[in-house]
Amino acid sequence: MAAYVAETGQVTVSALAERFGVSIDTVRRDLDQLSADGVLVRTYGGAVSRSTLARTDRAVDQRLSIQEQEKEQIAELAAALVEDGSTIMINGGTTTLALARGLSQHRELTVATNNLLVPAALPSSAIRDIYVFGGAVRALTLATIGPVSFRANGGAELDISCDLALIGVGAVSADAGYTTSNLAEAAMMQEMISRAARVAILADSSKFGRRLFAQVSELSAADYLVTDTMPPPDIRDALTEAGVEIITPAAASRRNAS
The missing domain is CATH 3.40.50.1360 (Rossmann fold)
Structure with a gap:
């Protein structure tokens, strides 16, 4: 699941449940654990990969300088x-x-x-x-x-x-x-x-x-x-x-x- 989130960039709980054939509750628990481990960023209804966050954070820092x-x-x-x-x-x-x-x-x-x-x-x-x-x-x-x-x-x-x-x-x-x-x-x-x-x-x-x-x-x-x-x-x-x-x-x- 972690690899899929990293590859996709951003995902929803329902999409992960459908892809991996597990319950929504299972996906939520796994995402919560991955977030606690620092692997991804948990959002309401899904998650965002750390790499996506880093790329956008750099773009935001550039806009902050304006x-x-x-x-x-x-x-x-x-x-x-x-x-x-x-x-x-x-x-x-x-x-x-x-x-x-x-x-x-x-x-x-x-x-x-x-x-x-x-x-x-x-x-x-x-x-x-x-x-x-x-x-x-x-x-x-x-x-x-x-x-x-x-x-x-x-x-x-x-x-x-x-x-x-x-x-x-x-x-x-x-x-x-x-x-x-x-x-x-x-x-x-x-x-x-x-x-x-x-x-x-x-x-x-x-x-x-x-x-x-x-x-x-x-x-x-x-x-x-x-x-x-x-x-x-x-x-x-x-x-x-x-x-x-x-x-x-x-x-x-x-x-x-x-």
């Missing part, structure tokens, strides 16, 4: 929105990965994510529970694409929600709102937003004034836009009209000074 300072600033500001003991959802992307790495001062967090790099990036001292949403894995970002849901042992879908959704997007514009390049990712991000009491959109200034293929939501779906500098006047005015608080390093400094 707008690196801005992403770190955004991560620090977004972390300040997270309350100890709360439940948060984090989507895929390098800005949200920077956020996950920056939660070391927090405690007793429950985190649900589709970003397979987030669990390893989260400081262990900050975490109570971690959940990874299942689905197909998008190789470019190593994030799952599927429903924002979990099922009980009996198969019934569990009702889940969170205190804060932290969503990195590909573009922000006054007319199109928040957009991203992948349709399936947009649908998953929409569902995360719908399950959150509060929503923080994370986007550096290079994302302003652009529109990508798939709309995630209108501007008004967010409570906060966390960014590195104040948006251009048209976006700023549209955000203000939509009731979105713009959080920047400069705004945070003024707030702390007062």
Whole structure:
């Protein structure tokens, strides 16, 4: 089974059960053991090989080096929105990965994510529970694409929600709102937003004034836009009209000074 996962890169429990002619419970136990032995990375509903993780991790590190300072600033500001003991959802992307790495001062967090790099990036001292949403894995970002849901042992879908959704997007514009390049990712991000009491959109200034293929939501779906500098006047005015608080390093400094 380990060799097959290594060869395939990413697998589901059901596919392994069918291939090897064993029960789903047997596959789950074997994957749990292989994960504990460090052979593969266990995901909700399947597993990813270590080699796939390493290749994508290098690609992510390259993307992290783009707008690196801005992403770190955004991560620090977004972390300040997270309350100890709360439940948060984090989507895929390098800005949200920077956020996950920056939660070391927090405690007793429950985190649900589709970003397979987030669990390893989260400081262990900050975490109570971690959940990874299942689905197909998008190789470019190593994030799952599927429903924002979990099922009980009996198969019934569990009702889940969170205190804060932290969503990195590909573009922000006054007319199109928040957009991203992948349709399936947009649908998953929409569902995360719908399950959150509060929503923080994370986007550096290079994302302003652009529109990508798939709309995630209108501007008004967010409570906060966390960014590195104040948006251009048209976006700023549209955000203000939509009731979105713009959080920047400069705004945070003024707030702390007062």
